[in-house]
Amino acid sequence: MLAVEMIAITKTFAEKVIANNSISLSVKKGEVHAIVGENGAGKSTLMNILYGMYPPDKGKIQINGNEEIINSPARAIQLKIGMVHQHFMLVPPLTVLENIILGSEPEKNLLLDFKKAKERVSQITSSFKIDVNLETKIENLPVGLQQRVEILKLLYRNAEILILDEPTAVLTPQETNELFNTIDFLKSEGKTIILITHKLNEVKAISDTITVLRHGKVVGVTGTENATIESIARLMVGEDKIYEEKKANIREKKLILEVKNVTVLNENSVEAVKDVSFEINSGEILGIAGVEGNGQHELVEAISSIRKPAKGKITLNNAELKEEHNIAHIPADRHRNGIVMDFSVAENLILGREKENLFKKDITIDESKVKTFAEKLVHEYDIRPVDIDIKIKSLSGGNQQKAVVAREITKNSDLIIASHPTRGLDIKAASFVHNALIKESDKGKAVLLVSSDLAELLKLSDRIAVIYNGQINVIFDADKTNEYELGLYMTGSKVKNE
Amino acid sequence: MNKVIYSILGPLAAIIIALFIGAIIISLIGKDPVEVYGVLFYGTLGNSYGIGQVLFKATPLIFTGLSVAFAFKAGLFNIGAEGQMIIGGFAAAWTGFTFVTLPWIILIPLTIIAAFVGGALWGFIAGYLKAKYGSHEVINTIMLNFIAAALASYLVNEIYGIPATIHTPEVSGSSFLLRFDAITGLFPGSPFNTSFLAAILCTIIFYFIINRTPFGYQIRTLGLNKNAAEYARMKIKKLVVLSMLISGGIAGIGSINFIFGYKHYYELGFSEGAGYIGIAVALIARNNPFAIIITAFFFGILEYGGLTINTMVPKELVTILQALLIILVITFVRIIDVLKIKFLKSA
Ligand SMILES: Nc1ncnc2c1ncn2[C@@H]1O[C@H](COP(=O)(O)OP(=O)(O)OP(=O)(O)O)[C@@H](O)[C@H]1O
Ligand SMILES: [Mg+2]
Numbered sequence A: 001m002l003a004v005e006m007i008a009i010t011k012t013f014a015e016k017v018i019a020n021n022s023i024s025l026s027v028k029k030g031e032v033h034a035i036v037g038e039n040g041a042g043k044s045t046l047m048n049i050l051y052g053m054y055p056p057d058k059g060k061i062q063i064n065g066n067e068e069i070i071n072s073p074a075r076a077i078q079l080k081i082g083m084v085h086q087h088f089m090l091v092p093p094l095t096v097l098e099n100i101i102l103g104s105e106p107e108k109n110l111l112l113d114f115k116k117a118k119e120r121v122s123q124i125t126s127s128f129k130i131d132v133n134l135e136t137k138i139e140n141l142p143v144g145l146q147q148r149v150e151i152l153k154l155l156y157r158n159a160e161i162l163i164l165d166e167p168t169a170v171l172t173p174q175e176t177n178e179l180f181n182t183i184d185f186l187k188s189e190g191k192t193i194i195l196i197t198h199k200l201n202e203v204k205a206i207s208d209t210i211t212v213l214r215h216g217k218v219v220g221v222t223g224t225e226n227a228t229i230e231s232i233a234r235l236m237v238g239e240d241k242i243y244e245e246k247k248a249n250i251r252e253k254k255l256i257l258e259v260k261n262v263t264v265l266n267e268n269s270v271e272a273v274k275d276v277s278f279e280i281n282s283g284e285i286l287g288i289a290g291v292e293g294n295g296q297h298e299l300v301e302a303i304s305s306i307r308k309p310a311k312g313k314i315t316l317n318n319a320e321l322k323e324e325h326n327i328a329h330i331p332a333d334r335h336r337n338g339i340v341m342d343f344s345v346a347e348n349l350i351l352g353r354e355k356e357n358l359f360k361k362d363i364t365i366d367e368s369k370v371k372t373f374a375e376k377l378v379h380e381y382d383i384r385p386v387d388i389d390i391k392i393k394s395l396s397g398g399n400q401q402k403a404v405v406a407r408e409i410t411k412n413s414d415l416i417i418a419s420h421p422t423r424g425l426d427i428k429a430a431s432f433v434h435n436a437l438i439k440e441s442d443k444g445k446a447v448l449l450v451s452s453d454l455a456e457l458l459k460l461s462d463r464i465a466v467i468y469n470g471q472i473n474v475i476f477d478a479d480k481t482n483e484y485e486l487g488l489y490m491t492g493s494k495v496k497n498e
Numbered sequence B: 001m002n003k004v005i006y007s008i009l010g011p012l013a014a015i016i017i018a019l020f021i022g023a024i025i026i027s028l029i030g031k032d033p034v035e036v037y038g039v040l041f042y043g044t045l046g047n048s049y050g051i052g053q054v055l056f057k058a059t060p061l062i063f064t065g066l067s068v069a070f071a072f073k074a075g076l077f078n079i080g081a082e083g084q085m086i087i088g089g090f091a092a093a094w095t096g097f098t099f100v101t102l103p104w105i106i107l108i109p110l111t112i113i114a115a116f117v118g119g120a121l122w123g124f125i126a127g128y129l130k131a132k133y134g135s136h137e138v139i140n141t142i143m144l145n146f147i148a149a150a151l152a153s154y155l156v157n158e159i160y161g162i163p164a165t166i167h168t169p170e171v172s173g174s175s176f177l178l179r180f181d182a183i184t185g186l187f188p189g190s191p192f193n194t195s196f197l198a199a200i201l202c203t204i205i206f207y208f209i210i211n212r213t214p215f216g217y218q219i220r221t222l223g224l225n226k227n228a229a230e231y232a233r234m235k236i237k238k239l240v241v242l243s244m245l246i247s248g249g250i251a252g253i254g255s256i257n258f259i260f261g262y263k264h265y266y267e268l269g270f271s272e273g274a275g276y277i278g279i280a281v282a283l284i285a286r287n288n289p290f291a292i293i294i295t296a297f298f299f300g301i302l303e304y305g306g307l308t309i310n311t312m313v314p315k316e317l318v319t320i321l322q323a324l325l326i327i328l329v330i331t332f333v334r335i336i337d338v339l340k341i342k343f344l345k346s347a
Helices: A041-050 A073-078 A096-101 A114-127 A143-156 A173-188 A200-206 A230-236 A296-303 A332-338 A343-349 A368-379 A398-408 A427-442 A454-460 A483-490 B002-029 B033-045 B048-073 B081-098 B102-135 B135-159 B195-212 B214-224 B226-231 B236-253 B256-263 B273-284 B289-308 B315-346
Strands: A002-013 A017-028 A032-037 A058-061 A066-068 A081-084 A161-165 A192-196 A209-214 A217-223 A254-266 A270-279 A285-291 A312-314 A328-330 A415-421 A445-451 A464-470 A473-476
Touching: A002 A041, A002 A192, A017 A032, A017 A041, A017 A058, A017 A192, A017 A209, A017 A217, A017 B256, A032 A041, A032 A200, A032 A230, A041 A081, A041 A161, A041 A192, A041 A285, A041 A464, A058 A332, A073 A081, A081 A114, A081 A143, A096 A114, A096 A143, A096 A473, A114 A143, A143 A161, A143 A173, A173 A192, A173 A200, A173 A483, A230 A254, A230 A427, A254 A296, A254 A445, A270 A296, A270 A312, A270 A445, A270 A473, A285 A296, A285 A454, A285 A483, A296 A415, A328 A398, A332 A398, A332 B226, A343 A368, A343 A398, A368 A398, A398 A415, A398 A427, A415 A427, A427 A445, A445 A454, A454 A483, A464 A483, A473 A483, B002 B033, B002 B315, B033 B048, B033 B289, B048 B081, B048 B195, B048 B214, B048 B236, B048 B256, B048 B273, B081 B102, B081 B135, B081 B236, B081 B273, B102 B135, B102 B236, B102 B256, B195 B214, B195 B236, B195 B256, B195 B289, B214 B226, B214 B236, B273 B289, B273 B315, B289 B315
Parallel strands: A032 A192, A032 A209, A081 A161, A161 A192, A285 A445, A285 A464, A328 A415, A415 A445
Antiparallel strands: A002 A017, A002 A058, A058 A066, A209 A217, A254 A270, A254 A312, A464 A473
């Protein structure tokens, strides 16, 4: 029995971008169906159509064997289809509970029945073993937990078909494991799950069937047991070999960043970073491993001089850190901090760099210089579609990320802070960014790499510091440690190196 | 091209509907709508005197519209253009009747600077309170409007005013802004004057700052995504203060139309709510500086049109018609927006 059957779906944007080109997708009831493909291949678009966000130009949709016209998310929810978007759709100033019940609030005498709502949500959280404090405001939650809330929202609405668009992009391996346990559990309850991800080992681990998209078309459908990671990758990106830069060993080392006994408070004036010290030299990549919410956010904000440390000292090139310091920073949350959705691609590519001489003509920003610069980056970083004048909100998630990375890496700064720089990128784009970071560090820049992807940390870093509960107790040489050991320290199972 | 059509469609539909509803009301009180409308159109657009009057009424609205729009670009809601215009106006008038010996080439720029500085001070206070203590600019500016009105009343009634009037002495003749009928013979009899040129200049400068300079870029970033502005390490507090300051300054200059172009003295209540109408102007023009000129012209028709039919229908009816139009235009601009999105989605 097919839970979802999409037949020959075509969707074009602005009369030129063919996001979906006659795509057909069959999802069996009770299976985990993975959809993979490059950035901009059309995955999110296809799922948005299934969820009623926009109508297809052509094509039909059948749910449980009945042809349906899904013209709104409300209709999708009626059909028990739920979706967690690539970019979350939560209301930041509201609490977890309020967000979960938003749109289907239980009523009692025209008033919100909070008690009943809370009972139901608690019941769901315990039966699905999803742990999150219902009274916290979303804006104070790390991304990993926000995603939990999105999933709870679906379960609260009794979804039978769950669409998860890149759910693991923001998770640590441990969190991913927990999520997969939840998915397995949901599957055993007979629910159908459609999962978009760029991480092929996850596809291998959790899915039953795989559909591969490329340039808006289906290029392969296969049972997971018949596929290997290599065979899927080849379908995704074609025969191109993925080239990997090797780190050179920098000869002369110069101290670039020094963090000394730094303590940083979070919004609630709680010490989120406690007495942390480390150094990064020129040509060095220091990785920060840790479960989301252990202080890396506050640490990064302090080093990028967005947040003042409560105690301690940060120096850059032997001078005390100042706001005026030019620091390249790829933020963890691109939508919140990295881009302005209503600006064009070109405007976004100069965000934070608008005063650079590179773009200056008298007292104005020289548009032709911006144009030349933006066109160069769009080509170098393969940002698609190639159009610097469209608003960045119409780019796919991965392409937005490429724009942020391009802007920051090309900044003239001795320090690059990269928080989850490859979040949401396909394997080809991710390795491009890896190569770019390695090249910059070979040029003598210092790189601070925060990532939840341990493989990425191990591959790029010279040393890896583990942050747990706001403290850094161990710093490993990257070639003398492994995922397992890092995992132990990240979760606090081991605290000190003895 | 499509964009232009859409942005004209909304207001146009609104005007037609408002006129229609107005016609019903006029018939209900026993007057002939065709006749009333005839007078209104002839009075405002049918002769050069009327057009001059409309442009005269539109001039301060361009300034207040730009003022509100400027703050809005930075994500700030300036309700205080009224008070800023009052303070700016008094400062300018004071300069005008104090430095009576200065030649026009110095005095006119000086009065305009005084108008800007007065308004800017009032805007600055609201911006500073917001940046420093986080108190909301809407509350700040509303309160400052009250203070401005009271302060002006005190200054006129107790210190500078001519007894038994509500105005100050006349400003120096060399600070007068010439009327167009005096220079060109156009719009004979109407007080339409050269402050309109200042309004046009101000519009161009507005566009230039917002769209061409790094400062304008930062203001737009702040208005669209404050968190991104923070991560780009823009100085947000400074931007907030500066944009309120400039916003207030623009509103302040709006006073010169009446003071130096028409009556030649400061009179209590001269602003006639231009600061508040400026909010509607900016809203309908969507903060686009050039659209603000057109929108202000439209509001000028309403303002002066009211006067032309004053003798035929009660004053209150004119007020009702004006309010109706504002509401309808704002609504229709929204409706067309929604339609447009639907249309583009399905296309
Ligand atoms: N609202 C929109 N307006 C215009 N173009 C759009 C819009 N949404 C998507 N596109 C375009 O459609 C194509 C497919 O985008 P989509 O978001 O489906 O990609 P994706 O496979 O999810 O990529 P990613 O892995 O980067 O998230 C892209 O070229 C994108 O720029
Ligand atoms: Mg996507």
